[in-house]
Amino acid sequence: MQKKLNNVGPEKWLRYVIEHIQDWPANRVRDLLPWKVDLSSQ
Numbered sequence: 765m766q767k768k769l770n771n772v773g774p775e776k777w778l779r780y781v782i783e784h785i786q787d788w789p790a791n792r793v794r795d796l797l798p799w800k801v802d803l804s805s806q
Contacts, residue, residue, distance in 0.1 A: 772803045780806075 777798050788796060795801070 772798070772801070774798075776803055776806075777801060 780801060780803055781796050785793075785796065
């Protein structure tokens with residue numbers, strides 16, 4: 765069982781990354797790491 769990180773489940777985070785990575789700047793890819801993404805308002 766996966767733990768939640770920052771109160772966000774891994775499925776929600778992965779869905780966010782898949783939806784955004786195509787247009788994401790390569791020099792900011794670290795901003796997509798689970799501990800950097802704030803999905804609490806979504």
